[in-house]
Amino acid sequence: NAGVTQTPKFQVLKTGQSMTLQCAQDMNHEYMSWYRQDPGMGLRLIHYSVGAGITDQGEVPNGYNVSRSTTEDFPLRLLSAAPSQTSVYFCASSYGQGGSGYTFGSGTRLTVV
């Protein structure tokens, strides 16, 4: 049972490049979400999904896109990377909408130069 799997673990991008951070879970969780973690600011919600085909914006959605074509996968796309997007990104999933059983992936450390 892998839980929540994020790839890649590390990435360096140049300003203006695009990329996709992958997130997959094998627990049949309905709810999935993406957070970014910056020093002194805790975790801030970027986008979330309450089920396949349904996504919504979180606290800091600008510059990011998501889609949820299957229950298992919830990729995060950076459209045109900016230095302000340098951060650690976490994907999470849970049974209900932000409910119990909240499980995080191991994170992706992204640097935009």
Add this chain to the structure above:
Amino acid sequence: GIQVEQSPPDLILQEGANSTLRCNFSDSVNNLQWFHQNPWGQLINLFYIPSGTKQNGRLSATTVATERYSLLYISSSQTTDSGVYFCARKHGNKLVFGAGTILRVKS
């Protein structure tokens, strides 16, 4: 907006000491969780505790929803307890996190 405030912001303990971390929230909640982020960055769900008290080994948590706070108790602390402790509350479809308490346990 919804506020989740944690205190203290950081804490240094000698191994074996006990500690209490606090989480205050700005309005009533029906969903409160505690997480631990270890020094390698991994986030682990410690407790789902909308109300009452739960215990898991040396850790326990209490939420008093009517008074808008939750407490995380760490007894007989160990160096492996070091890291950042976050509380988070549900707001609509979202989980809103506090800024965290950084805990360092010295041997």
